[in-house]
Amino acid sequence: MTEAASSLVCAGCGASPERDDPYPFHCPNAGAGDVDHVLVRVLDTTRVSFPTADVSETEPFARYRGLLHSYHRGAAGGMSDTEFLALVERLDRAVAAVDGHGFAVTPFGRSKTLSSDLGFTDTGGVWIKDETGNVAGSHKGRHLMGVLLHLEVAENLGLADPKSRRDLAIASCGNAALAAAVVAAAGDRRLRVFVPVDADAGIVRRLSDLGADVVVCPRQPGVPGDPTYIRLREEIAAGALPFTCQGNENGLAIEGGETIVYEIVSDLSASGLDLDHVVVQVGGGALASSCMQAFAEAADLGVIARSPRIHTVQTLGAHPLERAHHRVQELLSDPTSPQDVDEALHDAARHRSAYMWPWESEPKSIATGILDDETYDWVAVVGGMLKSGGLPVVVGEELLVEANEMGKAAGFGVDPTGSSGLAGLLDLRERGVIAAEDKVGVLFTGAQR
Ligand SMILES: Cc1ncc(COP(=O)(O)O)c(C=O)c1O
Numbered sequence: 001m002t003e004a005a006s007s008l009v010c011a012g013c014g015a016s017p018e019r020d021d022p023y024p025f026h027c028p029n030a031g032a033g034d035v036d037h038v039l040v041r042v043l044d045t046t047r048v049s050f051p052t053a054d055v056s057e058t059e060p061f062a063r064y065r066g067l068l069h070s071y072h073r074g075a076a077g078g079m080s081d082t083e084f085l086a087l088v089e090r091l092d093r094a095v096a097a098v099d100g101h102g103f104a105v106t107p108f109g110r111s112k113t114l115s116s117d118l119g120f121t122d123t124g125g126v127w128i129k130d131e132t133g134n135v136a137g138s139h140k141g142r143h144l145m146g147v148l149l150h151l152e153v154a155e156n157l158g159l160a161d162p163k164s165r166r167d168l169a170i171a172s173c174g175n176a177a178l179a180a181a182v183v184a185a186a187g188d189r190r191l192r193v194f195v196p197v198d199a200d201a202g203i204v205r206r207l208s209d210l211g212a213d214v215v216v217c218p219r220q221p222g223v224p225g226d227p228t229y230i231r232l233r234e235e236i237a238a239g240a241l242p243f244t245c246q247g248n249e250n251g252l253a254i255e256g257g258e259t260i261v262y263e264i265v266s267d268l269s270a271s272g273l274d275l276d277h278v279v280v281q282v283g284g285g286a287l288a289s290s291c292m293q294a295f296a297e298a299a300d301l302g303v304i305a306r307s308p309r310i311h312t313v314q315t316l317g318a319h320p321l322e323r324a325h326h327r328v329q330e331l332l333s334d335p336t337s338p339q340d341v342d343e344a345l346h347d348a349a350r351h352r353s354a355y356m357w358p359w360e361s362e363p364k365s366i367a368t369g370i371l372d373d374e375t376y377d378w379v380a381v382v383g384g385m386l387k388s389g390g391l392p393v394v395v396g397e398e399l400l401v402e403a404n405e406m407g408k409a410a411g412f413g414v415d416p417t418g419s420s421g422l423a424g425l426l427d428l429r430e431r432g433v434i435a436a437e438d439k440v441g442v443l444f445t446g447a448q449r
Pocket residue numbers: 138139174175176245281282283284285286287288369370417418445446447
């Protein structure tokens with residue numbers, strides 16, 4: 001067995017899972033001390049390259065397979081490129097059989113209407129990455145397809161027995177649950193979904209139709225934190241595998257999400273453009289963490305000159321990320337020094353409870369998908385903002401409504417969570433942080449149902 005061209009390292013304590021661990025989702029020291037143990041997939045950039053030859057390939061997991069840990073894990077165990085490609089194709093056909101279509105590169109382009117609505121010049125503007133037509137109606141399936149590929153590779157290498165598969169589990173009330181149910185059904189795996197009491201009845205029906213076991217979790221008086229998440233942790237402790245879109249529960253969930261930005265970067269380099277800013281909505285933080293990591297990798301691999309400034313968006317209803325960002329910033333004597341930033345992040349990751357804790361009141365907003373009590377991937381996302389020059393934006397309901405109406409009027413079937421990045425952009429334009437001639441990327445992540 002050769003060394004894989006990627007590895008998994010805990011950002012909190014530096015530990016790595018055993019090489020032959022079939023489920024290397026958690027840091028081996030997870031739960032120890034007041035440390036934020038989150039595994040990060042690290043590419044050996046001397047051994048991997050960004051794909052340019054096969055950009056005609058329209059299935060993202062096929063096109064960007066050379067950047068996936070599952071691919072390198074498989075290759076190190078003797079799996080050929082042809083075998084991995086066949087695995088992606090088989091799973092993608094199964095996803096299509098469940099959801100009507102599989103994964104395909106999603107549209108990305110300058111919106112003339114939105115650019116003019118927001119007062120941009122002809123050279124500047126808003127570039128929309130439109131995920132509303134993706135599997136299960138959001139970007140979430142990307143995270144989970146990445147995890148499913150890993151599970152399949154572990155079986156292919158003989159590290160896990162396909163005849164005694166462990167159940168999968170997720171906590172979610174919407175897009176992540178739907179995506180998990182589609183991808184788990186495609187992989188022929190049992191899934192338990194923990195949902196809140198006010199989960200949408202139509203979504204719960206669809207989850208059951210897809211074969212998921214749905215468990216309703218009421219809030220317990222006096223117990224802070226998301227009750228679905230508390231139940232998920234119990235289920236994982238009892239042996240279920242985290243089929244989640246949260247890096248702290250499953251570090252391998254991040255790389256599937258990175259395919260969004262890999263696609264953006266491919267389009268940008270083909271058209272010779274650079275984005276100045278990206279504005280990303282944040283709930284648990286996996287989406288923003290994925291975007292930040294992918295832009296950083298693309299810069300390391302020489303595909304783009306530098307990462308754009310990546311700003312994050314939360315609602316007045318709950319903004320634990322903005323709170324953590326503020327506290328980390330207070331540690332910095334020189335915010336422009338990457339070394340200072342790394343030291344502050346390292347320190348913060350080792351004193352988690354001083355930076356991240358559940359939002360005290362029950363959060364409410366029209367953008368229901370980004371109401372997480374905690375930003376689980378906060379260290380990576382605070383780091384991504386500090387290193388790229390991004391800011392944490394907190395928006396009120398009026399801007400969320402306005403952004404959603406603008407998005408729909410511009411021809412996108414997007415829901416209020418999916419357009420909340422645009423609400424952040426409205427705020428940043430109003431404050432003059434983003435100029436009329438700047439080029440800005442916004443992700444429309446969820447479809448209006
Ligand atoms: C449509 C949509 N966009 C964005 C997000 C935020 O993603 P994350 O929780 O990874 O921050 C969610 C989360 O549920 C979502 O449903």
